[in-house]
Amino acid sequence: MVASIETTVKQWGDGQIRSLGWPNIASENESVDPRIDETLKSNPSKLGGEGGGRPDYTVIISNGDKTIPAFIEYKGSKGKLEKLDKQDLVVLRGNTGDFDYKSAISKYAVNGASYYAMNALKGTDYPEALAVGVNGTKDSTGSINYEIKCYVLNQKDPELPIFLGSYSNFDFLKNSATEKSYLFQKIADVQLDPRELEQRLIRDDAKIEAVLQELNQKIHDEQQIIPSQRINIVAGSLMAAVGVQDSKGDWKVRRLNPSDLTGSTEEGNTDGEKILIKVRSFLKKRNLPAPKQKQILDYLQPNFVNSNLNKKSANELQTPLKTIYQEIYDKLIPIYDVTGINDFTGKLFNVMNAWVDVPDGGANDVVLTPRxxxxxxxxxxxVNQDSYVWDWALGSGGFLISAMNIMIGDAHINYANDLTKQYEKIENIKTKQLLGVELLPNVYILAVLNMILMGDGSSNIVNDNSLTSYEGKYAYNEGPFPADVFLLNPPYSAEGNGMIFVEKAFSKQKKGFGAVIIQDSAGSGKATEINKRILKNNKLKASIKMPIDLFKASVQTSIYLFEVGKPHKADDNVYFIDLREDGYTRTNRKKAKTNLFNTNDAKGHYQEVLDIILDRSKKTDYFTEGDNYYKGTIDPESGKDWNYNKKIDTTPTEADFKKTVSDYLSWEVSQILKGENQDF
Known part of the structure; x- marks a missing residue:
């Protein structure tokens, strides 16, 4: 084993740092800022021990407008600069959501520096921090090769180190006008690059799924709880475990600590009742309508109160409910706290759904649409701030969450100078402009929870049958919902592969747009009569063929985009786009933590499709008319010609004729030269 040269690396680095020209620098045993000292002391060391830890060197840099601490860590062995995950992100936490002190933070320079930078951001008001990893190794001649990598972390996402650059020395940190200007501009620029954030979201998806699968398996093996009850137990426990905080981070409803569940048999004081009391406070503080609060509590009560899970046997130290709650509190809540994922419980829904055959739909008929x-x-x-969006087969609520995020983002921009109107508009979006219908009670509960956790747009989530009894009204009054955007991934076992949902919804929507992702056999013969009826009052704008491995069932799907309220005419153009190569690489390994990889600018592919269909200037050239997209027409009386099919013109051209003659003459000449043509 080659000995570490960390001492030599430290001497080399310290010498350069002292010559950078910054007045506020500190080695491991010195203080650079009492606030940083305090927050590092209050957190575990990079080995995970008590008493905190200190970086090898700290430098405070400033350009006059902004001040940023830089934390520097040294290593002196081959391959010890940084540890990245499969998404090329710096590893701070392991798959369980716990900090990976043993194999990442303490072992690699960048990871250790990032850990200190993260803690400093969480405990101070610095807007950003730099994590600088330095490693050195000797080559066969005895010369030392130094490598430096720098990452920036920020208050918005302190656990996401964003790559800044690779360097051979510390000149990039010099206190000179030129270097400072370039460095601070680059710090600003890299944080606007969406690629790092997208990779983080993919990793968080995988991490949540891994933890949920482990939790689900454990509940199944140890408690033998049926899948539908499992979903309710996890959903109710999450409400009790996440609590409610205001915009300042102060607790309005504190989290229920597992230690509060004592296994009491006293009426009103059992573990299940304690969880429901916390759920009641959670729902009330989230300002859900009183009828919805009662509906949710009535639905959860049998699982938490009138259940053997609320009782411990003679040989048990705690109730099964506490065992499950402890698992959720210890494993799920840390993930929830740090991921910031937009569809957290959507992942829960997808994992739980793998265990259950959904009634009235067949196995895996209800699937999660990727975010x-x-x-x-x-x-x-x-979708914009003034849209009214509904989904008639809600599932976990993913479509409404995406729409809500866009709408709220639009409101933030349009009312940036009037915070009162901005607040009023956002409240109206959440309470009046989103509506979802879900038939299955356990999925309905999960959708409500999902909307609450991700922004509280849950007021109009309706537990009803879209096809037989729902009348297109708000959840708690008789007024019709003025929808102008319809988003849907229907259960494919329904009539016409689910196109019946589109027909029913469009009959109650008078204008706007609708987008549905569906098995594309719906557009080639499985829903012929329904499709013909739809086109009498609605125009097909685009047909997009999606990757065949988009869903784990490996079913070919297409997205159909409609303009509602305008009959489709025979000469109306339709965009037919082949998006089967979308920039993502997908694998289907059951034990893999991540099965989605952005290998070819997936974001750019989807953006270009939007630009084509919405008639905007393209910024990339992944799609060429006549190659992987074209404009064409459909027969409104057909109902089975809606899908992308690459058209190949077989009519010979003059160029084809010339090439054929040329090829023949070339062959004749070759035969003559070989002496094989007896005619000459």
């Missing part, structure tokens, strides 16, 4: 697809479809339907 990037729900966002893409909301953009296709031109």
């Amino acid at each position: 990037y697809i729900t966002h893409f479809m909301a953009q296709l339907a031109q």
Whole structure:
């Protein structure tokens, strides 16, 4: 084993740091800022021990407008500069959500520096921090090769180190006008690059799924709880465990600590009742309508109160409910706290759904639409702050969450100078402009929870049958919902592969747009009569063929975009786009933590499709008319010609004729030269 040369690396680095020209620098045993000292002391060391830890060197840099601490860590062995995950992100936490002190933070220079930078951001008001990793190794001649990598972390996402650059020395940190100007501009620029954030979201998806699968398996093996009850137990426990904080971070409803569950048999004081009391406070503080609060509590009560899970046997130290709650509190809540994922419980829904055959739909008939697809479809339907969006087969609520995020973002921009109107508009979006219908009670509960956790747009989530009894009204009054955007991934076992949902919804929507992702056999013969009826009052704008491995069932799907309220005419153009190569690489390994990889600018592919369909200037050239997209027409009386089919013109051209003659003459000449043509 080659000995570490960390001492030599430290001497080399310290010498350069002292010559950078910054007045406020500190080695490991010195103080650079009492606030940093205090927050590092209050957190575990990079080995995970008590008493905190200190970086090898700290430098405070400033350009006059902004001051940033830089934390520097040294290593002196081959391969010890940084540890990245499969998304090329710096590893701070392991798959369980706990900090990876043993194999990442303490072992690699960048990871250790990032850990200190993260803690400093969480405990001070610095807007950003730099994490600088330095490693050195000797080559066969005895010369030392030094490598430096720098990452920036910020208050918005302190656990996401964003790559700044690779360097051979510390000159990039010099206190000179030129270097400072370039460095601070680059710090600002890299944080605007969406690629790092997208990779983080993909990793968080995988991490949540891994933890949920482990939790689900454990509940199944140890408690033998049926899948539908499992979903309710996890959903109710999450409400009790996440609590409610205001915008300043102060607790309005504190989290229920597992230690509060004592296994009491006293009426009103059992573990299940304690959880429901906390759920009641959670729902009330989230300002849900009183009838919805009662509906949710009535639905959860049998699982938490009138259940054997609320009782411990003679040989048990705690109730099964506490065992499950402890698992959720210890494993899920840390993930919830740090991921910031837009569809957290959507992942829960997808994992739980793998265990259950959904009634009235068949196995796996209800599936989670990937977040990037729900966002893409909301953009296709031109969602904005004034949209009224509904989904008639809600599932976990992913479409409404994507729409809500776009709408709120639009309101932030349009009312940036009037915070009162901005607040009023956002409240109206959450309470009046979103509506979802879900038939299955356990999925309905999960959708409500999902909307609450991700922004509280849950007021109009309706537990009803879209096809037989729902009348297109708000949840708690008789007024019709004025929808102008329809988003849907229907259960494919329904009539016409689910196109019946589109027909029913469009009959109650008078204008706007609708986007549906569906098995594309719906557009080639499985829903012929329904499709013909739809086109009498609605125009097909685009047909997008999606990757065949988009859903784990490996079913070919397409997205159909409609303009509602305008009959489709025979000469209306339709965009037919082949998006099967979308920039993502997908694998289907059951034990893999991540099965989605952005290998070819996926974001750019989806953006270009939007630009084509919405008639905007393209910024990339992944799609060429006549190659992987074209404009064409459909027969409104056909109902089975809606899908992308690459058209190949077989009519010979003059160039084809010339090439054929040329090829023949070339062959004749070759035969003559070989002496094989007896005619000459």
